Amino acid sequence: MNSEVTAITWMLLIVAIILEVFGTISMKLSDGFTKIGPIIAMLGFYAVxxxxxxxxxxxxxxxxxxxxxxxLGTALIAIIGFLWFKETATTIKIISIALIVIGVIGLNLNVSSS
Known part of the structure; x- marks a missing residue:
């Protein structure tokens, strides 16, 4: 890893995650690629x-x-699915999201110790 990893770099990664989440929400709102506005939004969010x-x-x-x-994008989309799109939040889904977040934290703990 480059030694010049800054807070700005991590913030840009967070912005990239948020844009990917918006792109995925737009994909859902496109209703199977039948609504042009969400399709254009999806392409823009994903591209940036x-x-x-x-x-x-x-x-x-x-x-x-x-x-x-x-x-983190997967975890956020799952949570948005539960809250916004009223998808079923089962115990196994919630545990799985927690495991994803734990895995991301574990990867980053390994980075800071190397």
């Missing part, structure tokens, strides 16, 4: 989010950046 991720991996190991990006 992936561009930020590409920038971030110049400084953060891709194994860490992608795991954080995909893991």
């Amino acid at each position: 989010g992936l561009s930020l991720l590409a920038y971030v991996v110049k400084s953060i190991d891709i194994s860490i950046a992608y795991a954080v990006w995909s893991g």
Whole structure:
């Protein structure tokens, strides 16, 4: 990993995650790609989010950046699914989300100790 990983780099990764989440919400709102507004929003969110991720991996190991990006994005989408789209929140789903978050934390603890 590049020794020049800054707080800005991590903030850009968080923004990339948020944009990916917005892109996924837009995909759901596109109703199977039948609504043009959400389709355009989805493409824009994904394009900017992936561009930020590409920038971030110049400084953060891709194994860490992608795991954080995909893991936290997955956890956030699952929680949004429960709260906004009224999807069923079962015990196993909640435990699985917790395990994803624990895994992301574990990867980052390993980074700070190396």
